[in-house]
Amino acid sequence: MKIKYELIKEEKHTKARLGKISTNYGTYDTPMFMPVGTNATVKTLSPEELKDVSAGIILANTYHLWLRPGEDIVDAAGGLHKFMNYNGPILTDSGGFQVFSLAKPKDITEEGVTFKNHLNGDKILLTPEKSIQIQNKLDSDIAMSFDECVGYPSTYEYMQKSVERTLRWAQRGKEAFNNPRQSLFGIVQGGEYEDLRRHCAEELSKMDFDGYSIGGTSVGEDKPTMYKMVEYSTKYLPKNKVRYLMGVGDPIDIVENVIRGVDIFDCVSPTRLARHGNVYTKYGKFNIRNAKYKNDFTPLSDECDCYACKNYTKAYIRHLIIANETFGARLLSIHNIRYLIHLTEELREAIKNDTILEYREQFIKDYYGKEEK
């Protein structure tokens, strides 16, 4: 079935929204955070551990699974859920981000994007139709339109051309789409230009997607610019459909963008930072590798209810990370994902109570502490 979004309430002072999203694999409250599992695994975590941190939808990647193991293998396994043993909803990204991270401008044409296969160097062409066909076969719950994620800064002229092409690609993808169990989202681009964001959002709305994403953020711009990009997008999107801000997961960015009307976030940061020893806490981010934690036998965070915090000390986890033991990366990944999901739980509570502005103020005080003043 298609996903359904139900808007439960809007916060009194802001555009923050409390909602519910119903999927083939259960109903979840929004705002929510989706952990990223590019290669059909949220790096180092088992599905049981994802459940333990209250993860809902997770994200996998079309480009990566296309190259390896190939969508036919996933199909033969009975679809992505069975293949990776995940009994929750899965969203697949289209490969649009790889246009930003892997392709060069000259590789992008009206037809699609030519990539240099990062595994063996082959030249391969990904088109809007191909991306959708792969996603149909992967049988994720939500497929994304194939878009061009444009870096920042970018000229108005380029962005205008790119937005028009992304709109045409969205239409082509929609026409190629063929999986009744799956939903399809359109992606708003347009950089920091309000008229382009508006145009893109309105045209996509006319095409009537099952949900809408905001793309082209966290590509080098500063935070105020990112927040503007989001405002210029949510402002022109229908209220009865879910809004997903792609690739954003810095804690403050989640708070700020919930306030601007975003329902869903995803980000690699909790798992990547974990592998690099960084730990999110209410009182800011720290690096467990620092020598000062050598003798620290307290948990990562006193506020956290995750498996790592309930059972292990900083000194032990530091030892694991320094010794390059995978269990350390796993414990920190569990913790960081749990931190971001818990953050969305608090934000939902604040929306319920119409206190999100107070929440933001307190959040900044706690998270940035002394450095801010």
Added chain:
RNA sequence: GGAGGGAUAGCGAAGUGGUCAAACGCGGCAGACUGUAAAUCUGUUCCUUCGGGUUCAUUGGUUCAAAUCCAGUUCCCUCCA
């Protein structure tokens, strides 16, 4: 007892007259990371009051100049007795 080889920063290891406070790797100390080519990348690692000061086993010598050449001493390795 004899013959040869070697001793370089926390460790390993380049360097064989000036461009050497000394490559590189490891280890140490920090930093970055936002739809994952990322268990990756970057900086730093003799002392310093940032002017400079002391280093290449050690002592002495040659030279305008020595980690680099010469001699003594100590220790280590290989082979022969």
